Amino acid sequence: MKLLEMTGAPNPRRVRIFLAEKGVEVPLVQxxxxxxxxxxxxxxxxxxxxxxxxLELDDGTCIAESVAICRYFEALHPEPNLxxxxxxxxxxxxxxxxxxxxxxxxxxxxAWRNGPIVAAMAAGRFTQIPEAKxxxxxxxxxxxxxxxxxLAQQPFVAGERFTVADITALVTVDFATNxxxxxxxxxxxxxxxxxxxxxxxxxxxx
Amino acid sequence: MKLLEMTGAPNPRRVRIFLAEKGVEVPLVQxxxxxxxxxxxxxxxxxxxxxxxxLELDDGTCIAESVAICRYFEALHPEPNLxxxxxxxxxxxxxxxxxxxxxxxxxxxxAWRNGPIVAAMAAGRFTQIPEAKxxxxxxxxxxxxxxxxxLAQQPFVAGERFTVADITALVTVDFATNxxxxxxxxxxxxxxxxxxxxxxxxxxxx
Numbered sequence: 001m002k003l004l005e006m007t008g009a010p011n012p013r014r015v016r017i018f019l020a021e022k023g024v025e026v027p028l029v030q031x032x033x034x035x036x037x038x039x040x041x042x043x044x045x046x047x048x049x050x051x052x053x054x055l056e057l058d059d060g061t062c063i064a065e066s067v068a069i070c071r072y073f074e075a076l077h078p079e080p081n082l083x084x085x086x087x088x089x090x091x092x093x094x095x096x097x098x099x100x101x102x103x104x105x106x107x108x109x110x111a112w113r114n115g116p117i118v119a120a121m122a123a124g125r126f127t128q129i130p131e132a133k134x135x136x137x138x139x140x141x142x143x144x145x146x147x148x149x150x151l152a153q154q155p156f157v158a159g160e161r162f163t164v165a166d167i168t169a170l171v172t173v174d175f176a177t178n179x180x181x182x183x184x185x186x187x188x189x190x191x192x193x194x195x196x197x198x199x200x201x202x203x204x205x206x
Numbered sequence: 207m208k209l210l211e212m213t214g215a216p217n218p219r220r221v222r223i224f225l226a227e228k229g230v231e232v233p234l235v236q237x238x239x240x241x242x243x244x245x246x247x248x249x250x251x252x253x254x255x256x257x258x259x260x261l262e263l264d265d266g267t268c269i270a271e272s273v274a275i276c277r278y279f280e281a282l283h284p285e286p287n288l289x290x291x292x293x294x295x296x297x298x299x300x301x302x303x304x305x306x307x308x309x310x311x312x313x314x315x316x317a318w319r320n321g322p323i324v325a326a327m328a329a330g331r332f333t334q335i336p337e338a339k340x341x342x343x344x345x346x347x348x349x350x351x352x353x354x355x356x357l358a359q360q361p362f363v364a365g366e367r368f369t370v371a372d373i374t375a376l377v378t379v380d381f382a383t384n385x386x387x388x389x390x391x392x393x394x395x396x397x398x399x400x401x402x403x404x405x406x407x408x409x410x411x412x
Binding site for chain 2: 146
């Protein structure tokens with residue numbers, strides 16, 4: 001198998017960190033999104049959504065979507081458990097991961113998509129909307145405040161232990177900080193306490 | 207346990223259909239979103255995201271997010287299987303379900319959020335963006351064409367059998383058709399063949 005991905009893009013990093021936590025090595029193949037490789041007919045056959053990462057199995061089966069890929073590896077390599085084991089724990093991790101994706105990562109993505117770095121890529125492909133950028137920024141900042149309050153009550157984003165939801169949150173905060181000018185405020189001290197801890201794990205370098 | 211939900215809203219219907227497929231009955235409690243009940247302090251304690259549905263367990267534990275709730279019931283009542291069993295099948299169902307959510311349901315939601323029915327609710331709470339409505343509509347229509355092509359090759363959206371991804375697709379198409387003026391074109395005959403079949407299942411009335 002091999003993972004089609006791109007260094008520097010947030011979603012592939014989620015899978016790389018997940019694999020590092022599992023101690024699993026998978027060959028990485030770069031897809032050059034800046035050259036539009038993810039929109040070529042050859043790539044769209046692998047993933048009609050035109051997005052990375054994609055896990056390509058030896059029989060040619062392709063699995064897109066970071067969380068679908070991570071769940072696949074969770075099934076093959078159950079330990080350390082990252083998606084939860086008892087049904088209630090698994091449900092709360094799934095809930096947290098999805099809220100982070102739909103409310104924080106999607107908002108940061110909206111700010112990114114309508115922001116300056118994407119402007120050149122967008123030209124002729126889609127119209128950037130300044131007001132949507134503002135809404136994305138506002139929603140992300142509101143979620144940071146919520147996250148900070150939750151991290152004052154528990155060590156990790158979904159509770160007492162490190163899970164896939166921490167990977168989503170870490171990658172999102174780093175993406176927002178480094179590429180979208182949406183760094184969480186310094187006063188969110190519980191968020192930054194958590195960020196320092198999860199960033200210190202060896203997997204964060206993946 | 208009880209399910210906090212609202213008749214007529216798309217996401218709670220996903221859970222109701224899922225429960226009907228499982229043959230599980232859960233007491234339903236209406237949350238009046240038109241009166242803003244989902245933004246009250248009492249509700250936000252149950253789900254800080256201020257969204258329905260929420261499954262409230264007897265010990266007070268609350269699980270938000272439709273798919274997290276469905277996974278919880280899949281764990282408690284494994285048959286009929288709706289999330290996939292072998293890891294590759296489960297990964298492909300998860301991929302399909304997530305692509306439907308992020309690329310179709312989210313696009314329909316953007317058109318809805320920036321459309322006429324929400325205008326009165328939005329007043330004073332957020333700014334509607336006409337251009338975002340257009341982008342949501344265009345993205346949804348493009349996804350319908352993809353879905354039609356996929357349904358020409360396989361009976362259900364994730365392959366050979368009915369899964370949670372069909373529930374997501376059915377609820378999204380019905381929401382788009384009935385409330386967002388985004389009915390798929392009549393010429394998408396494979397999509398409509400599938401729609402007629404899944405709509406004929408008793409669970410579709412849930």
